[in-house]
Amino acid sequence: MAYFRDQMWSILFASLLTVLLMWVVYIIMGMVDKLVITPLRIKRIMNRQGVTGPSAYWVLGNILEMVKIGRAEAKKDMKTGDYDIMPHVQPYEAQNCQAYGKMHMWWSGWQATIRIANLDLIKQVLAKDVFTMPQIQFQFASVLMGKGLITTEGEEWALHRQIVNPAFHQEKLKAMVPIMEKCASSMANEWEEKVKDGGGCVELEVSHYMANVTADIIAHTAFGSSYEKGRKVFEHQLSLFKLTLQGLQYFIIPGYRILPTPLNIKILMTQIHISRSLKEIIQTRKYMVNMTKNASYGNDLLGLMLTATSQKTQDVKGGKVHFGMQQLMDNCKTFFFAGYETTATLLTWTMMLLASHTTWQECARAEVIDVCGDGDHPFNANMLDKLKMVLRIFCQSI
Numbered sequence: 160m161a162y163f164r165d166q167m168w169s170i171l172f173a174s175l176l177t178v179l180l181m182w183v184v185y186i187i188m189g190m191v192d193k194l195v196i197t198p199l200r201i202k203r204i205m206n207r208q209g210v211t212g213p214s215a216y217w218v219l220g221n222i223l224e225m226v227k228i229g230r231a232e233a234k235k236d237m238k239t240g241d242y243d244i245m246p247h248v249q250p251y252e253a254q255n256c257q258a259y260g261k262m263h264m265w266w267s268g269w270q271a272t273i274r275i276a277n278l279d280l281i282k283q284v285l286a287k288d289v290f291t292m293p294q295i296q297f298q299f300a301s302v303l304m305g306k307g308l309i310t311t312e313g314e315e316w317a318l319h320r321q322i323v324n325p326a327f328h329q330e331k332l333k334a335m336v337p338i339m340e341k342c343a344s345s346m347a348n349e350w351e352e353k354v355k356d357g358g359g360c361v362e363l364e365v366s367h368y369m370a371n372v373t374a375d376i377i378a379h380t381a382f383g384s385s386y387e388k389g390r391k392v393f394e395h396q397l398s399l400f401k402l403t404l405q406g407l408q409y410f411i412i413p414g415y416r417i418l419p420t421p422l423n424i425k426i427l428m429t430q431i432h433i434s435r436s437l438k439e440i441i442q443t444r445k446y447m448v449n450m451t452k453n454a455s456y457g458n459d460l461l462g463l464m465l466t467a468t469s470q471k472t473q474d475v476k477g478g479k480v481h482f483g484m485q486q487l488m489d490n491c492k493t494f495f496f497a498g499y500e501t502t503a504t505l506l507t508w509t510m511m512l513l514a515s516h517t518t519w520q521e522c523a524r525a526e527v528i529d530v531c532g533d534g535d536h537p538f539n540a541n542m543l544d545k546l547k548m549v550l551r552i553f554c555q556s557i
């Protein structure tokens with residue numbers, strides 16, 4: 160009897176060991192395929208088509224080199240009147256374009272990335288919907304925004320888009336114009352005061368004001384009545400952005416994100432703080448609607464998303480993908496990251512261009528005074544359609 164029991168244990172142990180070994184071999188084979196075989200195969204295929212690029216470190220790719228060159232360039236000032244911004248803003252990319260052509264390959268970690276700087280080819284790629292975000296950018300975006308519109312694809316993206324779309328209808332955006340005007344006027348008044356105090360002349364850091372007014376407008380349009388709390392969430396999102404940038408170069412190390420490094424812990428704590436605050440804002444809004452038996456969640460982006468979510472509950476629950484509290488929070492985070500840096504930079508750059516091209520500045524001012532009056536009429540959304548010259552200036556600037 161004891162002999163049979165020993166035999167059984169031996170068989171069981173041997174089977175477990177075999178399964179474990181097979182699993183380890185499977186994992187190793189997967190990693191060899193991902194880190195060695197596939198990169199080599201892609202490199203061979205692309206080289207055969209004449210697409211080459213800088214030599215890269217195994218697994219690390221070109222990330223470290225890119226970060227180093229970018230940091231060195233960021234310390235330099237741009238020459239006044241020099242609008243060839245590529246060598247300054249994306250020095251590594253500009254350098255590679257010169258050396259390897261307008262279509263070249265570089266390695267984002269072990270992931271091959273084709274960089275295209277040819278307008279016709281860019282249009283073809285965008286039209287074919289074959290674009291996917293490189294792994295490292297995806298990881299970066301996910302830390303900041305979770306799984307919102309920018310970080311989802313396919314069916315999941317389609318559902319997010321359906322929920323978010325009503326918030327971006329033209330008439331809804333037009334309804335937000337008065338609050339935008341209020342934020343912009345308050346900044347302009349502050350500038351006027353400063354100029355007066357400075358005896359007619361004052362030096363201002365325009366980018367700082369543009370960043371502030373953009374964050375203010377997004378907080379108002381996204382969170383409406385919950386503006387104060389929304390603005391605080393944005394401040395934490397900005398800290399998260401800075402922390403995540405500090406760690407970006409380590410993202411290529413597999414498993415780095417789950418290591419308990421001081422930076423990762425700080426990132427995690429900030430993420431928890433943001434999620435808690437957003438959850439509180441959303442739950443308070445839902446509670447108020449239930450308590451007051453009010454049918455409307457409000458006309459801000461959050462309210463419009465909540466309305467769309469409640470109307471779609473049936474489909475959302477029935478489908479394979481889900482849109483609940485987490486997805487609502489992730490899209491609130493997305494609005495900030497998608498709208499903040501982009502808008503603030505566009506405004507700053509446009510101001511810089513107008514400051515150095517005074518004839519265009521005068522044309523723009525004349526048009527604004529002609530359409531809107533000299534501050535004597537209340538501003539309304541229909542005036543925006545008539546600002547043709549201002550629109551052209553923004554298009555040129557972008």
Ligand code: HEM
Binds near residue numbers: 309495498499
């Ligand atoms: C000058 C200002 C802006 C520029 C240049 C800009 C540019 C872009 C670009 C190029 C994309 C496509 C990204 C991709 O497909 O990977 C995008 C997507 C997006 N942007 Fe903007 N954006 C601006 C302002 C805003 C603002 C103010 C918001 C909202 C508050 C916003 C929300 C979004 C969202 C939600 C997406 C994802 C859309 C989707 O995947 O369906 N953007 N933006």
